[in-house]
Amino acid sequence: MNKTPKNKKLNLSFSRKSLAYPYVLFLIVFVVLPLVLILINAFVADGQLTFQNFIDFFSDGSGLTVLGNSLVIGFVTTLLCLVLGYPVAYFLSKYHASSKVLVLLFVLPMWVNFLIRTLSTKAIFLALDVELGMGTVVFGMVYNYLPFMILPLHTTLSSISNSYIEASEDLGADKLTVLIKTVLPLSVPGIISGITMTFIPAISTFAISELLSNRQIYLFGDSINMQFTTGQNFGVGSVMSLIMLVIVVLGNLLMNKFNKEGNTRSVL
Amino acid sequence: MTKQTSKIIELKNVCKSYDDKPVVKNTSLSIKRGEFVTFLGPSGCGKTTTLRMIAGFEHPTSGQVLFNGQDITTLPPHKRNINTVFQRYALFPHLTVFGNIAYGLKIKRIPDGEPFVNKKGQTVQKMRKFTKAEIQAKVDRALKMVDLEDYGHRSVDSLSGGQQQRVAIARALVNEPEVLLLDEPLGALDLKMRKDMQLELMSMHQKLGITFIYVTHDQEEALTMSDTIVVMKDGQIQQIGTPTQVYDEPANAFVADFIGESNIFSGNMVKDFCVEFVGHRFECVDKGFKKNEPIDVIVRPEDIRIVDANDSNALVKGVVQTCVFKGDHYQITAIIKVDEEENEMLIHDNVKVDEGQTIGMYIKPFDLHIMHKARLINTLEGVMYDKGIVEMCGGRFECNADLEEGTPVTIKVDFDDVEICDDEEDGVIGATVVSSMYKGSYYQCIVRTDDYYDFFVDTDYDWLKDDRVGIKIAPDKIIVQRIEKDEQNA
Incomplete structure (x- = not known):
């Protein structure tokens, strides 16, 4: 703590650091503290320090199934988003003069609350007599997370200097070769951040799966939610939150590693 | 194959x-x-x-x-x-x-x-x-x-x-x-x-x-x-x-100005093999121009030899203004004054001269490059907006012609009658400076209006390329002529 010496005048000038204090306080109360609570809850059962919560979670098959389901749906969603989003982002970056409006159109769904979007998707499926299940869940996920894939891809793709493309053509590459050998490798940072922005929310989401599968399919986010609310099992819920956290951190580390190995230099 | x-x-x-x-x-x-x-x-x-x-x-x-x-x-x-x-x-x-x-x-x-x-x-x-x-x-x-x-x-x-x-x-x-x-x-x-x-x-x-x-x-x-x-x-x-x-042998004044350093002067061709500029007549090797045709003369700085002011070879005399050592030569500027007209000459030679000293200059006839002028007067077409007002290049200029409204006209303006102003707002129309070339005693600028007409302007100032400027012309300097066309009356 800074103590102002008595013989000096009160220093009224702010240091730039002090502007960050409100957020640091917020961070401590709403992020660090809950994390500590999760940690404590995970290792405490019946008032004792124990691994019982972990044993409970890993011995219960359904919990692991949910985790497996989440990862699979996360992978599939991310893959579909990439496959669908890349051509869109590429197309948008090619016509950048008039594309502002187009980009807006593609990102517009982000402006509507995801619950409303998901509920209306459900209504459409019901009206069309589509059976709710895995397929509809993946659809809902892709629909929700596609903009998060397109935006970083679009940013990266449109920042690739045209001279690289011209250099590639000049060296004998036709349009397809230019795409595969120049544009694709140069857009790796965009792909990485697109994947990060899609995969991590996708595995931890709740509500989308619940709504679009008529409560048949539970994802990890849903079951954490249930442990805390209906189950009132704070111990196992905390263990699951911890596992989630570990997956997210590992995912991020992996992506960062990729990014460094691939190229961080392409966005010039 | x-x-x-x-x-x-x-x-x-x-x-x-x-x-x-x-x-x-x-x-x-x-x-x-x-x-x-x-x-x-x-x-x-x-x-x-x-x-x-x-x-x-x-x-x-x-x-x-x-x-x-x-x-x-x-x-x-x-x-x-x-x-x-x-x-x-x-x-x-x-x-x-x-x-x-x-x-x-x-x-x-x-x-x-x-x-x-x-x-x-x-x-x-x-x-x-x-x-x-x-x-x-x-x-x-x-x-x-x-x-x-x-x-x-x-x-x-x-x-x-x-x-x-x-x-x-x-x-x-x-x-x-x-x-x-x-x-x-x-x-x-x-x-x-x-x-x-x-x-x-x-x-x-x-x-x-x-x-x-x-x-x-x-x-x-x-x-x-x-x-x-x-x-x-x-x-x-x-x-x-x-x-x-x-x-x-630069093809025109632009090439001469762009490649290497050069002195560019306006002059006129008195007769074959004789050209007049900076107030003097010089022998040259060019012929076939019209009598007294206005021309541009280009002299490379290194083609001018400094001689004693009283030397019989001195074709023209000037007063040294600056003399700067450039490693392999001296760069000298000299003012040639005839009557009230002053012209500046850039010289590269390997003798050192003093500021204020009067020197003589000799140029071989072969080293005077004479070329036709790109343009003698700005000529463009416009329409009478009202009596005493002519519309050209998207602007309305006051003039002394009292032709009927809507009459198509040709407009002529001399290079030194076009005024450039620093502030675009001060001119009747706006324009962009395309080039500026020193001609011994004045700058010849080309300014391009927004509908791509290039005005040639003789001015005392060196205008910066790509600058936005305003164009003004005094009413009595605008020469307006009705375009006589048969179909006009039809």
């Missing part, structure tokens, strides 16, 4: 415009096999656009581009046996030096074995890729050529500007193009490195024997390296010639 002609590249009436704004205007030229050609001109003169049309990145709005006599006007770049060294190198950041140079080789397909006739009776040529060993050998050779033998594994970002430049050249040359295009490749290098690279490029050109087309705005670079210089301005070719021709 392509027919071997001596002309490897030909442009025929090539025009290029962006959004109706012409960038290259009706350009025709042919480039011989093995030649080192330089497109030289100020920025925005269309030289890079011309190069890009040869490379295939741009397609002409009209006209033809021929390669070995074949029309390649719309052929995409990857099908042309032409490679480019880009202005900012455009080395692929995701590849190593080796990967960059091998890029073209990995894509290329080459004939595999002799062509044979298949069962259907068609002649078939099997194609294959280069093998790893072949690519390795070619890249190594290219690296050796640019003195970067041990740099193959390096990432391009770890290289200095000069090294990146060499990689870019190696990457283009490894594909064995028939024509190498270089778009201001040395612009980002420092002076010393630029000089070294110039020499290296010249020796590469000699060794390889392929055609180099080089784009630059640096006249010295062009004079040093080229076999042929194409001087361009405003999308038009001003002169094509060897460095000596372009320097010694």
